[in-house]
Amino acid sequence: MPGxxxxxxxxxxxxxxxxxxxxxxxxxxxxAKALGQMKPQDVVKEITASGLQGRGGAAFAVGRKWQxxxxxxxxxxxxxxxxxxxxxxTFKDRWILENNPHMLxxxxxxxxxxxxxxxxxxxxxxxxxxxxxxLAEAVEEAYAAxxxxxxxxxxxxxCDIVVYRGAGAYVAGEASGLISSLEGKKGYPRNRPPRLxxxxxxxxxxxxxxxxxxxxxxxxxxxxxxxxxxxxxxxxPGTRLFSVSGHINRPGVYEVELGYPWxxxxxxxxxxxxxxxxxKCVVPGGxxxxxxxxxxxxxxxxxxxxxxxxxxxLGSGGMIVIAEGTCMVALLQVLMRxxxxxxxGQCTPCRHGTGWLHRILDRIVAGDGRADDIERLYYISKFNxxxxxxxxxxxxxxxxxxxxxxxxxxxxYCIEHKRSKFGGNLECLRxx
Amino acid sequence: MKHLVPEFEKLRERFxxxxxxxxxxxxxxxxxxxxxxxADSDIEELAVFLGVPQIQIEEVLSFYTQFRRKPIGRWHxxxxxxxxxxxxxxxxxxxxxxxxxGIKPGQTTPDGRYTLSTVECLGSCGTAPMMMVNDGYxxxxxxAKLDELLQGLK
Numbered sequence: 001m002p003g004x005x006x007x008x009x010x011x012x013x014x015x016x017x018x019x020x021x022x023x024x025x026x027x028x029x030x031x032a033k034a035l036g037q038m039k040p041q042d043v044v045k046e047i048t049a050s051g052l053q054g055r056g057g058a059a060f061a062v063g064r065k066w067q068x069x070x071x072x073x074x075x076x077x078x079x080x081x082x083x084x085x086x087x088x089x090t091f092k093d094r095w096i097l098e099n100n101p102h103m104l105x106x107x108x109x110x111x112x113x114x115x116x117x118x119x120x121x122x123x124x125x126x127x128x129x130x131x132x133x134x135l136a137e138a139v140e141e142a143y144a145a146x147x148x149x150x151x152x153x154x155x156x157x158x159c160d161i162v163v164y165r166g167a168g169a170y171v172a173g174e175a176s177g178l179i180s181s182l183e184g185k186k187g188y189p190r191n192r193p194p195r196l197x198x199x200x201x202x203x204x205x206x207x208x209x210x211x212x213x214x215x216x217x218x219x220x221x222x223x224x225x226x227x228x229x230x231x232x233x234x235x236x237p238g239t240r241l242f243s244v245s246g247h248i249n250r251p252g253v254y255e256v257e258l259g260y261p262w263x264x265x266x267x268x269x270x271x272x273x274x275x276x277x278x279x280k281c282v283v284p285g286g287x288x289x290x291x292x293x294x295x296x297x298x299x300x301x302x303x304x305x306x307x308x309x310x311x312x313x314l315g316s317g318g319m320i321v322i323a324e325g326t327c328m329v330a331l332l333q334v335l336m337r338x339x340x341x342x343x344x345g346q347c348t349p350c351r352h353g354t355g356w357l358h359r360i361l362d363r364i365v366a367g368d369g370r371a372d373d374i375e376r377l378y379y380i381s382k383f384n385x386x387x388x389x390x391x392x393x394x395x396x397x398x399x400x401x402x403x404x405x406x407x408x409x410x411x412x413y414c415i416e417h418k419r420s421k422f423g424g425n426l427e428c429l430r431x432x
Numbered sequence: 433m434k435h436l437v438p439e440f441e442k443l444r445e446r447f448x449x450x451x452x453x454x455x456x457x458x459x460x461x462x463x464x465x466x467x468x469x470x471a472d473s474d475i476e477e478l479a480v481f482l483g484v485p486q487i488q489i490e491e492v493l494s495f496y497t498q499f500r501r502k503p504i505g506r507w508h509x510x511x512x513x514x515x516x517x518x519x520x521x522x523x524x525x526x527x528x529x530x531x532x533x534g535i536k537p538g539q540t541t542p543d544g545r546y547t548l549s550t551v552e553c554l555g556s557c558g559t560a561p562m563m564m565v566n567d568g569y570x571x572x573x574x575x576a577k578l579d580e581l582l583q584g585l586k
Contacts, residue, residue, distance in 0.1 A: 086555065087553070088515050088516070088552070088557070089516055089553070089557050091556060119448045126496070128555065129567045160446070162447060164454070164457070165458065166457070167460070167461065167492075167496035168497035168498035170552065182454055183454055184455060184482070185492065186494075186495035187495065202450065243557065244558065245558045246557075247519060251557070251558035251560075253558065287515060320516055320557070326519070331519075334513070334514065334515055334518050335515065338514055341552055344495075426519050427520065428519070
């Protein structure tokens with residue numbers, strides 16, 4: 001096990017997601033504690049003191065986001081759990097939704113109590129079938145047990161929840177795009193300011209937190225901010241769920257205590273690379289985070305600060321391991337096709353920029369690359385950065401320039417020789 | 433969609449007052465489940481029911497990949513071809529199904545049984561390659577597994 005665990009603390013069985021077993025693990029004790037012994041402001045203070053950072057990608061402090069909401073401003077507040085998990089390589093929230101949905105619901109109740117929220121929502125991506133059914137079942141169980149609805153656990157706190165299903169749009173995972181979608185519109189992101197915590201869903205103060213960020217709340221209330229800070233590193237408290245995929249012997253979801261050595265995690269916990277191959281590079285946290293080479297990560301520990309220092313980010317926790325022998329030109333082509341497909345079309349630099357990036361990669365892969373294409377890719381990546389409403393265009397640029405920075409020679413080779421240095425290969429081949 | 437109105441009324445009760453517009457996505461999903469696609473008449477009727485402009489419903493339908501305005505095959509095979517799936521043989525399994533069914537992504541077999549699509553990441557990267565058949569995920573695909581699966585889809 002890569003360090004201590006707060007979320008994946010029990011063996012998964014056919015019934016471990018259900019309410020009776022969640023209760024047997026101490027479930028809904030934190031809710032009783034919050035409602036019985038804490039004022040809403042105390043909950044906000046505790047979460048702020050814990051230093052919990054968002055687990056969706058930006059690692060923004062959860063407490064700081066919450067503090068913007070004025071408890072008694074006389075308007076309705078909303079809380080939304082972002083379960084629109086769509087960043088390629090990321091499937092860790094799915095684990096919580098399928099295997100520990102009550103941990104999310106309990107945490108959402110505590111957050112709603114702290115933020116004076118009467119109606120909360122889970123926005124779950126439309127393709128998730130089992131996660132949706134598990135979550136919907138858990139909501140019904142919780143209602144039947146009096147954990148949602150009026151006067152929860154005999155207190156004067158009341159709260160209702162709706163599970164809202166998306167319909168297939170990556171950009172709806174961006175918090176303001178999500179809100180547009182939850183209002184029944186196309187998922188266009190919105191310009192900020194005003195922040196969503198000031199004017200969000202239907203122009204009311206709205207907190208949007210990632211599923212995993214929220215799921216930590218119950219643990220923190222149970223054990224206290226100090227206990228949480230004792231896990232992880234001083235700048236990265238707690239654990240993170242990583243979904244590991246690509247060229248790796250044991251792909252899957254792992255809970256890693258922050259500060260754990262990276263190579264030890266990949267070699268010992270994830271079983272290393274198939275066929276004894278070396279690591280070419282790793283996508284640390286979803287394809288929008290910049291790739292790091294095997295040499296870059298050799299002595300790195302998994303924490304926000306070490307990743308930031310290395311010029312990347314833990315992002316969404318979607319770790320993709322890429323073995324030696326993989327063609328980075330073909331890989332970048334797949335990525336640019338993705339961003340082009342998912343650009344919502346609202347902002348010109350992204351709408352056109354992602355298309356240009358995609359088409360240039362197509363022609364390089366086809367053997368029609370031009371001598372100045374690499375500079376052109378850099379130019380578009382840079383031009384996208386900061387010129388659009390949301391981060392999708394920026395992310396496409398980071399992914400592109402990140403791979404170009406580390407593997408420029410492969411692109412030069414492909415343009416000059418009109419073929420890939422690695423045969424366009426994306427799979428992990430046996431050594432011949 | 434008229435016969436679904438009682439269901440939609442119940443759905444409305446779960447939302448706070450003033451959230452009528454939010455019902456667009458869940459109602460369209462239900463209509464599509466019922467009819468197989470969303471017809472022009474559904475759009476008109478839903479716009480009236482929700483009290484939103486018809487163009488909002490049309491925008492939603494064209495924006496999200498899961499909605500369709502035309503019927504498709506009985507079995508919708510959607511192959512992920514994003515990074516982790518490509519790195520684990522997505523191209524191979526897709527090519528196999530193309531050969532077996534004699535169609536390319538975006539096409540439907542002449543007998544109306546299968547529609548083939550490629551899609552971007554479905555959050556199943558650790559069990560790649562994968563596809564969706566209608567609502568269900570099928571993961572860790574191999575050619576043998578695909579053949580067996582296709583046998584069962586009549």
